[in-house]
Amino acid sequence: MSCECAQCRQHFKTLGFMFGAPSDAEIQGAYHEAVKQWHPDLYENFASLRADAEEHFKQIQVAYRELKEHNGGAAETPEEFSVESITVQPKEETPALAFGNAPGCQTAPNFTEDVEEIIERHLGKNGKALAIVDLSGNPSRADYSQFLLLTLRGLMLRDSRKIISVVWYADLGEINLIDRNKSGKLSAWQKLAGGIGSGQTNSELQINRNNGTPFFTISRQADDSVKTIIYNFLIYQKSQAHP
Secondary structure: OOOOOHHHHHHHHHOOOOOOOOOHHHHHHHHHHHHHHHOHHHHOOOHHHHHHHHHHHHHHHHHHHHHHHHOOOOOOOHHHOOHHHHOOOOOOOOOOOOOOOOOOEEEOOOOOHHHHHHHHHHHOOOOOEEEEEEOOOOOOOOOOOOEEEEEOOEEEEEOOOOOEEEEEHHHEEEEEEEEOOOOEEOOHHHHHOOOOOOOOOOEEEEEEEOOOOEEEEEOOOOOHHHHHHHHHHHHHHHHHHOO
16 A cells, blocks of 8 residues: 555546556556656657656656656656557548538638648648648637647647647547536437537536546537537547557
8 A cells, every 4th residue: 555645645646646646556557657758858849848748758757657656666757658659650541520601610621821830730741631620719710819729649628827738649548528417328210410509509428537636628619519529539549559
């Protein structure tokens, strides 16, 4: 059983444990997952995220090392992990995405010039963007101050606080499309029909990481039909990452 002193509890939180004292195996597993999420080399094409990734990576190294040493074990070194061993290489073919005439949605290769600039600024020249969805909630004009960027490898989010977050398709957890009027998951027929219908926002798309933590929830920021398309796309990408 792990120590439950104040310092160890803080290290547990750094590795994703909010309650209780995890076992040695759980600490090891959480460390592996954290490395997969925050290894700085994974963000070489995400210039705006590199510094944040480096800081998180340092924190998880310190937390893991001190937990292992405090509980009488030997910590692994970061060098034991290679980028190639913790990433899933994307398939050569580009998945098709089509949002029709839904407002605030653009797909490759038909991005407008201003959206191209946003993508280059956040994703980098070497990134492969598939689609972008405006989440600013402005019905008259999409300004992409908040957005969801669907790439070949994962999702990039810029939220209302201007914070950038990334999750790889290989690290996706539960994905739910909820009917907010009934507080239940949409039926297969509703999903195929595009939720309730274009222009309405009765559904909620919940995207979680595979460690159970929320990544983002889309509710009134996009039409139900858009959320349904994203849902189906993510379900497919998740199945491809974990065949």
